[in-house]
Structure formats: structure tokens, C-alpha cells
Amino acid sequence: MKRFLCLGAVLAGLLTFALQQRASAAGFDCRKAVTLQEQAICTTPSLSAKDEQLNALFRPLKKHQVFRSLGASWLYEVRNACQTIACLETAYDQQIKRLTPAPPLPKVDVHALSPLPEGQVYMQIDDEPWERYVLAELPQAPAHVFKHIVDAAVVDGVLHVILYVSNSNDRDNMYLSERFNHQTYGTLYEYTDTRPGWHTIADHVAFQGWEKTGFYDQGERYAGVVDGVFYYRQREGKGLQQAMAYTLGSGAAPQPTAQTFQVPSSTAQFAKARILDDINSNNSTLTLSYDERVGGHKTERVMATDATDWSLVNPAWSENRAVLYFDNSGAMACVWRVDLVNKVLSKIVPEHEAVSARPVELLGQEALVYLEENRLGFAIAPVQ
Structure with a gap:
């Protein structure tokens, strides 16, 4: 069979014998192969080897929502759209590269x-x-409250996102509050890519994450992730500020800290x-x-x-x-x-x-x- 023949009658003629001989050659049970793409993988040694390689790469990543999304998109929109052996080879090469850790830049x-x-x-x-x-x-x-990603980090291969949601419906009130040093309140959430939903880090907190909630640049930043710990400030009475620390993914309550986060x-x-x-x-x-x-x-x-x-x-x-x-x-x-x-x-x-x-x-x-x-x-x- 030539490498660039279409996946049709040629594969179908060899299917029964080939699947019996290669029942476990791919990363799935070839006896259950239904689609032409699955049949081609089971009857083509190079594709079968790549399917096994891709499954080995994906196995430790499947608990991550990001990689489940990447995998599903690739399977249905790329691999299953292929009609030739050459297309399948290219699709597998690209996805293997996607899931293989890249060397340091x-x-x-x-x-x-x-x-x-x-x-x-x-x-x-x-x-x-x-x-x-x-x-x-x-x-x-509410639809018009201020929402902003404070920071995002990958720690031990897991994506974490810190989100701030204001309790105020009116963005203009937030700007005026900052200008006159009044307190505004909101909630800090953490998204962790290996577990569903959002974890509430701190609720109804007078969050001080940046110098200003401006249109262009928020100025100096007072909140961010360092070595897997999210540091932020909250305003207290009489204009005082307290630095707080939350270990990403822990679900534990934030703790006061003497270490403050401040970058330009x-x-x-x-x-x-x-x-x-x-x-x-x-x-x-x-x-x-x-x-x-x-x-x-x-x-x-x-x-x-x-x-x-x-x-x-x-x-x-x-x-x-x-x-x-x-x-x-x-x-x-x-x-x-x-x-x-x-x-x-x-x-x-x-x-x-x-x-x-x-x-x-x-x-x-x-x-x-x-x-x-x-x-x-x-x-x-x-x-x-």
C-alpha cells in the first residue's frame, strides 16, 4: 500500500486480518476500532507506534482541563478529519510535539x-x-462589576489563575474610591486546572492589588505570585495595609506575612x-x-x-x-x-x-x- 493512498477500500480489505494480529498495538483496543482513522492506526505500524507514544504523553496530563481540551479538539477537529495516512502522520507528529516539554528558552x-x-x-x-x-x-x-485577572502561574505543571471580582456594580465609583482613599471591597478567587470550579481565597476583602484601576496601566503592582505563593495587600482601618500570603492550590486561609509584593x-x-x-x-x-x-x-x-x-x-x-x-x-x-x-x-x-x-x-x-x-x-x- 502506498503511503499516500486514501483510507478507503484498500484498508477495508485488510482490516479483519490486521486487527486480529495487532489487537493491542495502538494506544487503544484495535478490536474495537470503528472509524477509518482508527483502522488505519491499527494497520499502520508507524501510526500505531505514534498513537502509543501520544497516549504515554497524555496519560499524566489528562487530569488538567487545559490538556483535556487540547486533546478533544485535536481528536475531533484534526485527527478524525484526516483522510490519508500522510495526514494522520502529520497530525500525530504535531500533537506529540505539543505535549512534549520544550527545552528552556x-x-x-x-x-x-x-x-x-x-x-x-x-x-x-x-x-x-x-x-x-x-x-x-x-x-x-452582576454583569457590570469590575473583574480582573490579578496573576497567573504554572506551579509543578499545574496552571493557577487568581481572579478579583469587585462587590461594586459601578466602575466609576471604584475610581473615585481610589482617588479619595475610600475602601472598596471584592472577592479573590483561585482557579486550579486540576480541579473544577473556583476556590474563594478571601471574601469581601478591601483588596489592594495595584496603584490604580486605570484604563491603560494599573501602575505599581502590589499583588502577585512568587514561588507558588500569592502575595497581596488588604486595606484595614485608618488607611493601614496588611500583607497577606496564600499558597497556591492549598485551599488554606491566607495568612498575614511580613513579606510584601511590589513591582513596577x-x-x-x-x-x-x-x-x-x-x-x-x-x-x-x-x-x-x-x-x-x-x-x-x-x-x-x-x-x-x-x-x-x-x-x-x-x-x-x-x-x-x-x-x-x-x-x-x-x-x-x-x-x-x-x-x-x-x-x-x-x-x-x-x-x-x-x-x-x-x-x-x-x-x-x-x-x-x-x-x-x-x-x-x-x-x-x-x-x-
């Missing part, structure tokens, strides 16, 4: 991040959506760690400002379309890549990715309601979590 060469020549802009890709899945429905709350704003974090002075703070353009380490103070314009189409919100830098993510509103709403190495601006989550994106690394692969209306979403980069 090389350190970013900051000297390779020089700005574009004046007048040039980034390549813009409007149709590069990543694989996207719904991980969980958000805790019940999202825009300044990348500037201090890498080579940028800043990214612009107005909501109509995206301009990166480089410092003297790349040959003098220079800037580059990223966005190529009319400035009125853009409203930069919630910038977040990858800790492992020279990449910026941000939410956008207005005509170009969705989640965007800025690749400083390859000079590419791409739309990676096309839903207009997608906000509050936070990057994570899963098996060494680039991914992020985000909110979309009343759902927690997950997106992962295509297999390269």
Missing part, C-alpha cells in the same frame, strides 16, 4: 532588539488566532529588565522607546493603522520572551501580541470581549489566560 539577546529604521512599522497579522478554549465559567456576579508597572517592568525606556502611555498608539544600550535613545512605531482604531489596555510582558501582550478596544478590539525580535504585531485572540490577558508558559510553550464576558479563556500558540 535561550536568554534574550537584548542587543538584537534594536528599533526599526525610521518610517518603518511592524508587520501586522490580523488572522493569527491561537488555539482557544474555555476553562471555566466565572463566579456569579507593567510597562516599567520590561524597561528595567531589558532595553526599553518605556512604552507610550496614551491610548491611541503603541511606540517603544529604546535606551542607550542599543546605540542611543531611539523610538519605533509599532501600529500601522489609523491611531483612532487603537486603545492600548492592560499591557503585559512575557517573562521569557521579548513579547508584549495587550487588550485593545474599539474597532480593533481583541488581544494582540507584539514580537520585538521579528517585528510582528498579530491578533491572537479575535473575540472583541477578550480582556485582562496574562501570559504563562505551559510545557515550555507560549500561552495566556484571559477573560471573555463571563468565562475564563485559555489560548496557546500554534505548534511550530
Whole structure:
């Protein structure tokens, strides 16, 4: 049988004898093979071996909602859509690569991040959506309350997401409360990818997670995950603040701590760690400002379309890549990715309601979590 023959009459003619001889060759019982794809796996030694390899990779991951979603999508939309042996081989190769931990990324060469020549802009890709899945429905709350992903982290291979939901229905009241140092209250939740639902970390807490709940950048951050522990501050009487610590996945009550979490704003974090002075703070353009380490103070314009189409919100830098993510509103709403190495601006989550994106690394692969209306979403980069 030639490798590129269609899965039809040729396979059917060999099926009975082959399945009897290879009843346990694949990662499933070949005596129960029904579809042409399953029959092809059982009668093709290379496919059978890859099916076993893929099952061995998936077995320790199947307790994770992320990998169950990835597996189901691949099975029904990719593998079962194949009509040739060659297609199945490619499908298995890609999914095996998806579930195989990637080697550590090389350190970013900051000297390779020089700005574009004046007048040039980034390549813009409007149709590069990543694989996207719904991980969980958000805790019940009125539609217009403020919801935000405080942080996300992968600890011992498990994805954790910290969500803040305000008790107030009116965002403007939150801004006024911050301005005049009044207390606003809300609930902190944890999503853990190996168990269903949300765990309440702290209810009706005067949460102090950032300097401001602004449209562009929240300023200095006072809440985040370090080494598997979520640190945050809560306001107490007479303007006092108490630092609190919660061990991810523990389900235990947060405890007061002497260790406080404080990092620069999202825009300044990348500037201090890498080579940028800043990214612009107005909501109509995206301009990166480089410092003297790349040959003098220079800037580059990223966005190529009319400035009125853009409203930069919630910038977040990858800790492992020279990449910026941000939410956008207005005509170009969705989640965007800025690749400083390859000079590419791409739309990676096309839903207009997608906000509050936070990057994570899963098996060494680039991914992020985000909110979309009343759902927690997950997106992962295509297999390269």
C-alpha cells in the first residue's frame, strides 16, 4: 500500500486480518476500532507506534482541563478529519510535539532588539488566532462589576489563575474610591486546572492589588505570585495595609506575612529588565522607546493603522520572551501580541470581549489566560 493512498477500500480489505494480529498495538483496543482513522492506526505500524507514544504523553496530563481540551479538539477537529495516512502522520507528529516539554528558552539577546529604521512599522497579522478554549465559567456576579485577572502561574505543571471580582456594580465609583482613599471591597478567587470550579481565597476583602484601576496601566503592582505563593495587600482601618500570603492550590486561609509584593508597572517592568525606556502611555498608539544600550535613545512605531482604531489596555510582558501582550478596544478590539525580535504585531485572540490577558508558559510553550464576558479563556500558540 502506498503511503499516500486514501483510507478507503484498500484498508477495508485488510482490516479483519490486521486487527486480529495487532489487537493491542495502538494506544487503544484495535478490536474495537470503528472509524477509518482508527483502522488505519491499527494497520499502520508507524501510526500505531505514534498513537502509543501520544497516549504515554497524555496519560499524566489528562487530569488538567487545559490538556483535556487540547486533546478533544485535536481528536475531533484534526485527527478524525484526516483522510490519508500522510495526514494522520502529520497530525500525530504535531500533537506529540505539543505535549512534549520544550527545552528552556535561550536568554534574550537584548542587543538584537534594536528599533526599526525610521518610517518603518511592524508587520501586522490580523488572522493569527491561537488555539482557544474555555476553562471555566466565572463566579456569579452582576454583569457590570469590575473583574480582573490579578496573576497567573504554572506551579509543578499545574496552571493557577487568581481572579478579583469587585462587590461594586459601578466602575466609576471604584475610581473615585481610589482617588479619595475610600475602601472598596471584592472577592479573590483561585482557579486550579486540576480541579473544577473556583476556590474563594478571601471574601469581601478591601483588596489592594495595584496603584490604580486605570484604563491603560494599573501602575505599581502590589499583588502577585512568587514561588507558588500569592502575595497581596488588604486595606484595614485608618488607611493601614496588611500583607497577606496564600499558597497556591492549598485551599488554606491566607495568612498575614511580613513579606510584601511590589513591582513596577507593567510597562516599567520590561524597561528595567531589558532595553526599553518605556512604552507610550496614551491610548491611541503603541511606540517603544529604546535606551542607550542599543546605540542611543531611539523610538519605533509599532501600529500601522489609523491611531483612532487603537486603545492600548492592560499591557503585559512575557517573562521569557521579548513579547508584549495587550487588550485593545474599539474597532480593533481583541488581544494582540507584539514580537520585538521579528517585528510582528498579530491578533491572537479575535473575540472583541477578550480582556485582562496574562501570559504563562505551559510545557515550555507560549500561552495566556484571559477573560471573555463571563468565562475564563485559555489560548496557546500554534505548534511550530
